[in-house]
Amino acid sequence: MSLALGVLVSGSGSNLQAILDRVREGSLDADIRVVIANRADALGLERAREAGIPTACVLHADFPRREDFDRELVRLLRQAGVEWVALAGFMRILTPEFLTPFAGRVVNIHPALLPACAGLHAQRQQAEHGVRLAGCTVHFVDEQMDHGPIVIQAAVPAFADDDEASLGARILDMEHRIYPQALQWIAEGRVRVNGRQVVVNGVARTFTGPHWTNPPLEPPFDR
Template sequence: MAGLKVGVLISGRGSNLQSLLTACAASHFPARVALVISNRADAEGLRHAGDTGVTSLVIDHRNYPDRERFDAALDQALRAAGIELVCLAGFMRLLTPGFVTAWQGRLINIHPSLLPSFKGMHTHRQALAAGVRIHGCTVHFVTADLDAGPIIAQAAVPVGANDDEESLAARVLEAEHRLYPLALSMLASGRARLDGDRVILSDTFPTGQEMLMEPHGLSGV
């Protein structure tokens, strides 16, 4: 199977991993997941890899004396598999600056807010506390600064008057499951490219207004 070789790093249930695996299974999709790595042996997402025949590894961070040596093991495994792009999908480890630099421009993440708003943890709580009417998710390149890398794609989700953290999180997660494959498709097909600290979209790709929609409005995967 041809296509950009993607490695996915996970720590838990792997719902975004599943969305990427499903998208990559389509014959026309310009990327394929070639390796899944978890830092936890009990990560539910490993089953998704197994169900689709994708190679998976467990690299337990507790077996390494420091972050640098753990990240070195990640780097070695990714390079050995010929990985060209790394997707973080619920990977609950802070990556060292050395790892981020080594994979600069080839390392992306999905964050449950419309960056640059609500960086870090508890984004839905932050959004509700701020009283925003629009929330959402962002796929971005990873840099040494937390949740601050160049934005690839975003999806907006309205905040309802009766929303709590759980209900809002559930709707944002639905948007994530559509947005992440879309962003991967954009990069793998060349419809989006990194230019310095900005992502440039090709003329054939939808405008920002068309992209900033609820998940059912996303297209192009």
Template sequence: MARRRVGVLVSGSGSNLQALLDAAAAPEAPFEIVLVLANRPDAYGLERARLAGIEARLIDHRSFAGRETFEAALDAALREAGVEIVCLAGFMRVLTAGFVEGWTGRMLNIHPSLLPSFRGLHTHARALAGSCAVAGCTVHLVTPDLDAGPVVVQGLVPVLPGDTPESLAARTIEVEHRAYPRALAMLAEDRVRLEEGRATLADERPGERLLLHPLLAGMA
């Protein structure tokens, strides 16, 4: 099977982008990163892409009159590069329904909570405020409703005594970097099926869609 062509949208440091780049470097990876787009000139994700020899382009949202023209530029760049799957990796712009629907079933996002809990921002602080025993991350297909798309993979992390939003975030990102490449591989292999608004997997293996932080794995 030919490797699927992936475009990644970033706004910041791009640590999840780096996890995808590292995974794509494996000979057996079913995907390749062919384009990285950023909406901010200071996004370090652009430099990560260049260091990996991947085309990187700035499409600054502030240069456009509105969301529609900005998104038209994003869409044109992705399609010109022959992108088949889009990954949002810390892309801090809410996308319109029109853009999202143009990539239905072919766009992934990673969110730092166990969706449907804690959609939106400040997820770690909200998990701590809610006295949650566990937190985590979710890789999901993108739909027009924010953080509401079908779940592909989730990662589970423990909430420890004395945790701060920063310490919980640091623990969660460890699992994010494992969950995102796994979910992308599933989609690139055409194993993800949409059924009645849910994502299922062809030939799913037990536990395949759940990752545990090493601290939890050690407690199992």
């Protein structure tokens, strides 16, 4: 069953592009109904337009309260027939006005191995702390920042001479793999949330390659 998906962006939209690419090649069964940005200069809007996806720009500064902004997002997503929402570099904390209508159907990608290094500049946090394994996380969104149940994580090596940019590039490569994979598992109806535990039906327990993900990636997302 195709995933009726809305994507929220604030910046370059590289994860949006990874999703668009997987949809185009047929490995991600999703119908992206609309891409919405909260910044007029978000490159993600241009990526969506080039792919023929409807777009909207909703400036959060135009709304006196977060709840009013979130209510407008919900209106636009519902108008587009969206059932699931993917946050792809969307730099706003969502309120219950948004999360209640889409309860259990909002996912996010974060460039760290949560619960470590939540919040902004996660790549910098990891580099400055001197971690030896960095990574990224796809998780369900709840009312706390970078907190909801975890679907999949990927670990990448971190080196003593890494800075935010070099480590961030290594992490980003894996973001582009695990986010479409997580969305495909959701589209296939294989994901079940039990408290803080997310069960993905039918996944293997074998790990190969220089980068680890848990659960393991499946073809074609493993390349």
